[in-house]
Amino acid sequence: MSFLQAEQGKEDLINTAEELKVQKIELERTIAELRLKYDQFEKRSAELREAEEKKHTEEVQFLKKTNTQLKVKIFIRF
16 A cells, blocks of 8 residues: 555545544434434423313312212202
C-alpha cells in the first residue's frame, strides 16, 4: 500500500466518522421527539382513562340511587 492510498483511506475513514456523527445527532433528535410524543400520549391516555372511570363511577352511583328510590316506591305501595 502506498502512502497516497493510506492517506486516501484515512480521509475516507474521517469522512465516514463525520457522517456517522451527523447521523447520531439526527437519531438522538428523533429519539427526543419520540420520547416527547410518547410522554404526551401517556399523559393524554391517563387523562382519558381517569375521565372514563369517573364517568363510570358517577353512572353506577346514579343507577344505585335510582334503584334504591324505585325499591322505596315499590315498598311503599305494598
